Amino acid sequence: MYTIKVKFEQRGLEPVILNNIKADQSLLEVCLHNGIELHHNCGAVCACSTCHLYVEDGMHLLEDLSDKEEDFIDRAVNPRINSRLGCQCVLQEGSVGEVSITIPDQTQFLGE
Template sequence: MYSITFKFEQKGLEPVTLDNIKPDQSLLEVALDNNIELHHNCGGVCACSTCHLYLEQGEDLVEELSDKEEDFIDRAINPRLTSRLGCQCVLLAGQSGKVTVTLPDQTQFLGE
């Protein structure tokens, strides 16, 4: 089981820690299942960069960065060395630990 802390760059949002999270789901799925807003214009199939996040802790607990994901991260707003796509950060089976992510301000997307 995993413990995942979501931090937010958006003003007024406090960090949220979720415990007892099962493996084999993406950080995007975990966020959406827990009413945490994380845009996903392509539906979570690694075809855009709107579920961009910063993986601060737990890099070894999610699937590795693929070339395709890296290409889309290059298109994200304010990418950093810790940038990942939430749809591609799938929690590994047979593991457990703490994952910490920071979500960019979701109001920066059109339609907000």
Template sequence: MYTIHFKFEEKGLDPVTLTKIEAGDSILEIALKNDIELHHNCGGVCACSTCHVYIEKGEDYLPEITDREEDFIDRAVSPRLNSRLGCQCVLEAGSGTIEVTVPDQSQFLGE
């Protein structure tokens, strides 16, 4: 089981901590199931960059970044070395703590 801490760069959004999260879902799916807004214009199939997040801690619990994901991250607003797409960050078997920062999404239109 995982504990996931979501922080937000958008002003006015308080951090959210989720506990007892099981492996198998992506960061995007976990966010949406818990009423955390994370844009996903392509529907979560690694065809855009709107679910771009920063993994601050816990990258070892996620699959390695693929070339395709890296190509879309290059198109994201303000990519960093710890940038990932939420739709591609599927929690692997295990347990631990993951810290995710959601960039300011107020400039995006869509889901």
């Protein structure tokens, strides 16, 4: 089981701690199942960059960055060294721990 700590760059949103999160889910799925808005214009198939987020801690608990994901991160708004796509950050089976993420301001995207 995982604990996911979520911070937001968007004004007015307070940090959230999600406990007892099962493995083999993407961070996008975890966010959506817990009422946290994270855009995913391509339907979570690694074909855009709208589910872009920052992994602050726990990167070793996620599946490795693929070349395809890296290409789309380059297209994201304000990419950083710890940037990932939420749809590609799958919590590894057989591990437990804490992952801390920051979600960029989602008001910059129109539609879904």
